[in-house]
Amino acid sequence: MRIGELSRRSGVPVPTIKYYVREGVLPAGTLTSPNQARYDDGHERRLRLIRALLDVGGLSLSAIAEVLEAVDDPGQPVHKVLGVAAGRIIPEESGKPGESGETDEEEVEAAEGAGPESAEAREEVAALLARRGWYVDADNAAARSLAGVLAALHRVGHGAFVELLDVYADAAEPVARADLDYVRRRVAREDLVESVVVGTVLGEAMFGALRRLAHVDASARAYGDPEEAGRWAGA
Amino acid sequence: MRIGELSRRSGVPVPTIKYYVREGVLPAGTLTSPNQARYDDGHERRLRLIRALLDVGGLSLSAIAEVLEAVDDPGQPVHKVLGVAAGRIIPEESGKPGESGETDEEEVEAAEGAGPESAEAREEVAALLARRGWYVDADNAAARSLAGVLAALHRVGHGAFVELLDVYADAAEPVARADLDYVRRRVAREDLVESVVVGTVLGEAMFGALRRLAHVDASARAYGDPEEAGRWAGA
Structure with a gap:
């Protein structure tokens, strides 16, 4: 099909399609003239996938480019693709460069100044992994990311929130099992890898929206008057 | 204290502190000369809170400015602050402007081209709310956001992922109840509002990391060899 037809079918404007090709997230079409x-x-x-990761997943175009490059590389083992996808959606403790207006040097300085909260957080994560019997290396990227969240909670004076860790872990287990079952139903590599990317990114957004909805409901039940409580919870 | 001392205590470099003041996320100090x-x-x-929302929550500085403005306005009812905080972390279906390189007009065009998936998604959300007996208006921001996620899943050919909705909702309920209990322990308005912002943003990051960890564990159990499976799941 021509680019106009692709635009109509996907709902993505022609200039945007050209922009995606220039940015390397969409392969160029086959030249016929x-x-x-x-x-x-x-x-x-691919266009639909890009829009979903961009609009709903909240990924930047450069993050999408990185994830799709890994998806498209047949020599890339599946676990590598997963690592890239997870790395793009879970920021590590060092933070996102550029957004805070810092130079690289300041960035490093700030990250190094993590202090005693980081050591405490790493111990909390190690204790959690041991307590739950999870087969996960404490040096895993997600474990480091969790330690970053816990350290941040301590730093902002909300260390008590860390007590909710097991409630959250209880909730994460069945979700992760269901995600894995979903992925295992896929046979072809392309399908498998794409379903992992979709599940990781859109599953995250799905849980976030459901948690917010459940906040509204829990607040309605706790405060009696559903309407009043709904307003309280940001409805 | 002087700015140098503030920098040492918070681990945030002096130029960054000045930048935050210019951007309006940190109040200026009191002039002594x-x-x-x-x-x-x-x-x-406040500096620690900014760093946590920036580095761990993944919020942009402009989103943080908006949330903190609501936190700081004593005339602002709590539910309004919650709405702002939730709105900044849950993108709605129309997507994030600017990142895709589109003009406003194209943005609108693309959003309007949502198609039959959106209607189907809205019905799925309404059915979910009815099925679970949640006290939530179907026009709630989080409900619209969830509809956006479901529509995106259909559009990328992963409508089957929507079958996991109740597994996710089962997980979201106890998490939301625990979040609310945590917030209700706060008495002062400032503490209450801040704990909601922290809980909403960092709680999201905490669950995301735990879900990834649980993926690694579930994959280890499913595939037998923990080491091999750990690698498969992006460890």
Whole structure:
């Protein structure tokens, strides 16, 4: 199909499609003449995936480029792709460069100034892994990320929130099992990898929205008057 | 204290502190001479909160400015602050402007081209709310956000992931109840509002990291060899 048809089918404007090709997140079409390219169903599918990761997953275009590069590389083992996808959605303790207006040097300085909270947080994560009997290396990226969250909670004076860790872990276990079952139903590598990316990113957004909805409901029950409580909880 | 002391205590470099003041996320110090300002514990606490929302919560500085403005306005009812905080972390279906390189017009066009998936998603959310007996208006921001996630899943050909909705909702309920209990222990308005912001943003990051850890563990159990499986799941 031509680019106009691709735009109509995907709902993505033509200039945006061209922009995605320039940025390397969408493969170029096959040239049929010096000024015309042909696109196929693969392009349409990829466009929908880009929009979902961008709009709903909240990933930046550069993060998407990195994830899709790993997806498209057949020599890349599945676990590597997962690592890239997870790394793009779970920030590590050092933070996101650039957004805070710092130079690289300051960035490093700030990250190093983590203090005693970091050591305490790492111990809490190690204790959690031992307590739950999870087969996870304490040096795992998600474990480091969790330690970053706990350290931040201590630093802002909300160390008591860490007591909710097991409530959250109880909730995370069945969700993770269901995610894995979903992924295991896929056979082809392309499908498998894509389902992991979708599940990781959109599953995160799905849980976030459900948690907010459950806040509204819990607040309605706790405060008696559903309408009043609904307003209280930001409805 | 002077700015140098504030920097040492908080681990945030002096130029970054000045940048935060210019951007309006940190109140200016009290001038003690034309070139010198004094800062207090409130500034240190606020700096730690900014860093946590930035580094761990993944919020942009402009989102933080909006949330903190609501926190600081004593005339602002608590539910309004919650709405602002939730709105900043849960993107709605229309997507994040600017990141995709589109003009406003294209943005609108793309959002309107949502198609039949959106109607289907809204029905799925309404059915979920009815099925679970949640006291939530279907027009609630989080409900719209959830509909956006479901529509995106359908659009990328992963409508089957929507079958996990109740597994996720089962997990979200106890988490939301624990969050609310945590917030209700706070008495002072400032503490209450801050704990909601921290709980909403950092709680999200905490669950995300735990879900990833539980993926690694579930994968280890499913595939037998913990080491091999750990690698598979991106460890």
